Amino acid sequence: MFKNVTRVSAMALACLAFSVSAQKADVKATATAAATPPKAETPKTGPKPYKEVITDKAKTSKGLFTVHKIEDKYFFEIADSLMGREIMAVTRVAKSPTVPGSVGLPAYGGELLNRQVIRFEKGPENKVFLRAVSYINVSSDSTAPIYKAVQNSNVAPIAAAFDLKAFKKDSITKVGSSVIEVTDFFKGDNQVVSLNSLTKTIYKLTSPAADRSYIQNIKTFPINTEIRSVKTFNAIPPTPNFGGSPVPSPIPSVNLPAAATTGAVTIEMNTSMILLPTVPMKKRLFDSRVGFFANGYTVYDENSQRTDDQTFAVRWRLEPKNAEDAAKQKKGELIEPKKPIVYYIDPATPAKWRKYLKLGVDDWQKAFETAGWKNAIRAEILADNDTTISLEDARYSAIRYFASDIENAYGPNVHDPRSGEILESHIGWYHNVMKLLKKWYMTQAAAVDPRARKNKFDDELMGDLIRFVSSHEVGHTLGLRHNYGSSSTVPVEKLRDPKWIAEHGHTPSIMDYARFNYVAQPEDGVKDLYPRIGEYDTWAIKWGYQSLEGNDPEQDRKALNKQFIDTFAQNPRIWFGTETNPYDPRSQSECLGDNNMLASDYGIKNLKRILPNLIDWTKEEAQDYDMLTESYGEVVIQFRRYMGHVTKNVGGIYETPKTGDQQGVVYEVTPKATQKEAVAFLHRQLFETPTWLLDDKILSRIRPDAGVDFLRNIQEATLTSLLDNSRLARIIETSTRNAAAYNIDEFFTDVKSGIWSELRSHRAIDTYRRNLQKAYVEKLTSMLNPAPVISIGNIQSIDTRKNDITSVSRANITGLRDEIKANLPLISDKMSKYHLQDCLARIEKALNPR
Structure with missing residues (x-):
């Protein structure tokens, strides 16, 4: 009984203690709440009255x-x-x-x-x-x-x-x-x-x-x-790089x-x-026969059973000012556009070059006249203190002058992706483009033009060269691409005819990379060596900028197609050769004439005239041989260009885009005679040692060696290109289609017989030829056991294990082994014997690997 009373009392005391404690807690919480101000409401977000945001300030x-x-x-x-x-x-x-x-x-x-x-x-x-x-x-x-x-x-x-x-x-x-x-x-x-x-x-x-x-x-x-x-x-x-090689990225x-x-x-x-x-x-729908930059997208049409990739030309909007002018233009009268194309010359441009940049723009006016427009394009020279025009303002197009050592200029544009309408353009002009022009002109024209025979050109000559580049870059901003095929429409001998050149120029397009007339010989009397806006350019501007009456781009396409077919039939010089074709020898950079071998022969004749004079033409008082080194290097580069021009003919395929209503085929094999002529040229001008390039008077001033490796590099690069798998595959393909075409066995025989001609004549093989022959052995033996081909995405490599390339390579290297064995006893020169024994050992090892 006592125990129970005690337990109840304890419980009562505990309840009392809890009650007191709770009361204290309530008092404390009330005091804290009273001391803490009420929490502010979150301000409402959203727009305010206009006057509270855009104030009187x-x-x-x-x-x-x-x-x-x-x-x-x-x-x-x-x-x-x-x-x-x-x-x-x-x-x-x-x-x-x-x-x-x-x-x-x-x-x-x-x-x-x-x-x-x-x-x-x-x-x-x-x-x-x-x-x-x-x-x-x-x-x-x-x-x-x-x-x-x-x-x-x-x-x-x-x-x-x-x-x-x-x-x-x-x-x-x-x-x-x-x-x-x-x-x-x-x-x-x-x-x-x-x-x-x-x-x-x-x-x-x-x-x-x-x-x-x-x-x-x-x-x-x-x-x-x-x-x-x-x-x-x-x-x-x-x-920091403490002498080590940087990590590649x-x-x-x-x-x-x-x-x-x-x-x-x-x-x-x-x-x-x-x-x-x-x-x-x-829009003006793109035509691959006319070289315009293009834009495009995939179109989904309710009435079509397939998607349509619509591609259209990039060009400026030229419109008549009113209906009256439109009617005049329709009758054949020239009219001024509502908004002409105007380029502003950057005030940062050196004063003496501004007029030449302007002339390069203004030269296009005649081309626009063929499209029905007068005063459609011009350049304005901004005064140095003119603050009314900002060249960053999108309303103005400009030629911007850059203080840069880059040897270049470029002509881009900004256009509306919906239609191809050019909105503005800023041509980039690097100061050092003049150095590039000097190198080009001396190397390609000094044999004919005495003005090119010095380190610093007269202002008039340099101004003319600037004008040419200005016209070229403006052409890009008008929508025109490079036309690498234009110069191939000119017969080589016409390039030596002063009357022809005066009338037509050495290429029908300034958009070609034709540079200067390197074919003309000193005795020809040709004075006009620069490119200029030509027949193709005026045709292309007419195609892109004439007013057409069609209600939609498809109707215009049909009208332009007929116009092209009729015009091309009368003047094949309007042909466009794309800058991206890897196998058409008619479409090449820095190239002239309809026969690469003949044009290059003439070009090399002029290089042989220029080279011996470089010491005198480049020397300056108290100066070292930097200018001589540069000029000699340019001669070598030009020589290598000629080798590339010729090589492209081997395994070449002509591509002439056509519509279904035109006669003839799109693809044609480069004639067999032309391909054989190309191989013979390479033997004559390159594989037979071009000793004229190894001028000791020059080399002893600019380099410590005798040029052995430098010449080997040129020969080996050309040989590697000549025996490239894609070229060999094209030869196989074209000869399969046409039995009369140049076939791969005949091609290999022609290459080998020229490179190894000493085996038949038994004469001594000099250092340069020994290097070339070793390169030939290394190249062919490397083709005997090609590595498996891995294709990446849509890029398909040629698997030579599954076509005739490896078979023909093996047959030719085996035949060469037998020829060396048969003729080695008849070779008396010691170094030639060592060389042939070495080549024989390499071939045996490749044919019978252990």
């Missing part, structure tokens, strides 16, 4: 976008009518850091960094999205059901999202507009308006430095808005001096946002 300018600047912040006011409209964003370098060895990279003020079609659109949760638009698959009819299928499979990525800061609706026009802040977007590193990832990798740039990046200014115009920004990137300094890199000294790189950029037309220009 705003500096406002109106154009494509209305741009507001408030202190250091920038706002775009985007009209509802622009939502969903397509805009081309073009980002260029405005000012760059010093970039050594940057061929092929955007490195100089004015060069293109990035271009992307974009569009703004309203998103959920008070957002405005920026989408990056690509044209890969399209539907021809936005009202057809298939349009939805195309859209479902081609979603444009959202490249940026902006908070909707305010919305405004005009009380009179009832037009709405959305206000977004763009400060961080243009200061930052969004790829749409900055460097792409590959360029950053090559330049070793890492994260952007926000505290050292800013917007310089934003200017807006009726159809474009220009954003100038300064962006600083952290950069990886170059890795699949992606080459460029060491920037700024990265080495500060660990950061600053670049000034200009982004042009230019509104694309609501209605795209009517």
